[in-house]
Amino acid sequence: MDISALKAKAAEIRTQLLTMIHAAKTGHTGGSLSNTDILTALYYHVMKVDPQRPKWEERDRFVASKGHSVESLWCILADLGFFPKEELATFSGFGTRLIGHPNNKVPGIEMNTGALGHGLAVSVGMALAAKRDGSPYRVFCLMGDGEQAEGSVWEAAMAGAHYKLDQLVGIIDRNRLQISGSTEEVMGLEPLEEKWRAFGWHVVSIDGNDMEALVKAFEAVPEQSGKPTLVMANTVKGKGVSFAENVPHWHHHVPNDDELALALKELAAERERWTREGQVQGQ
Template identity: 50%
Template sequence: MDVRRDIVQMTSAANSGHPGGSLSSVEILTALYGCVMRHDPSDPRWPDRDRFILSKGHACPVLYATLARFGYLPVEELKTFRQLGSRLQGHAHIMTPGVEMSAGSLGQGLSFGIGMALAGRLDRKDYRTYVLLGDGECDEGQVWEAAMSAAHYKVDTVTAIVDRNGIQNDRFVSQVMEIEPLADKWRAFGWHVLDVDGHDHAQVLKALAEAKATVGKPTVIIARTVKGKGVSFMENNPDFHGRAANKDELVIALRELEG
């Protein structure tokens, strides 16, 4: 898959970045940009576009690669990731065409998406707003402030997706800070909750359709994923949250992704 190869290559070229949580959310982004969202790569600021907000801003390689593969950026530009003078910053920033929000400090994207969605409601626009959060990110109190406010204001045009890959920066999420029962938490905050295999396109698409059809309350999709998905030595390995493949590892990773 092109996006996976892009992620591994661009982080390796930068010798830094966050491949693990990028690889875990590939199907979520390709489903959104490929099948669900109304968007126009030739006009990234189109007022009627659906919005995708990457709240887990460190996973920007998956966003940059997706934007490149859908025509927002030259694929060649991915090589400049994290380099001096590049539009592809180490954490997502609005200077990149197609990036909706500057992120990097966790917990802020859902609030941002709710603001965008409420602005759309005032403007009588029917665009939808999708926010991708990490599971470790759910440690942040602001996520729950935002969750409460979205239910209170019945913002049913917002869909949150939690990339439930089970690993955060230091270790496994269950070791650092247990967030289960996660679905119950969102339900208690007034959300419609769906649980899917985040690598199964059909399941992701079905959930996104159900989110769109859900009226009067926001929907969260808990996408069960594998951190580092697609590269054997990165899969389920906390080491690759924030470390890129070295030259030898890159060769192996690309060979595996060819298959």
């Protein structure tokens, strides 16, 4: 997809995830909205995946370490054909595969996540296996910024640098809000970029809701041979819904009927804008 198509697709995914959360009456709304652009860039432009062969050995791996923000991932996997779109209607229902965290019983999910701090360590193992096997695949691990308070993240960071895993890409959804408030009030993280550099990682800081910047950063990996890459994706929690942006309450707020209608109206206008721009560019 070109950039305009990716932006239109992100608006479509946000529409689907809000509709799904509203129907289920549960979900982590704010973080799923903030990470949608990241996942859209990865799955529709950057990563090598095949919905018909979810266990293809040379596929790129994606680990959602911030597993609670799974709604955008479910919508993308369904849209790509890893499982039927109709199954989205079962989200968080009794007996469903589509629970509130990634579930590896679903094609396209590499590991169960939810307890924060575990995803990067497993991603290090995946990347180390690729390096030792001489396999070409890359491993992308999405973490939350509140997750950076977990000690296991930093143990994994040391291991990634020690083994020179340049096929490994850590991504931090740096929206600066977590369930109990600002990350800097709950557990100060700054200077976060300098900490990752000190642990031996190549750090790239971008606007994590800027599709061009995301594609450019991900396509450049590995930018430095022998070093894992950390993409500091500075995002807006609740991105795409004007009245949800940067509002801590929307961490797991379920939109009511009026909020959903207003949000879908905004997203429809956004999708139409980028679809129209893509058509103009294609003429």
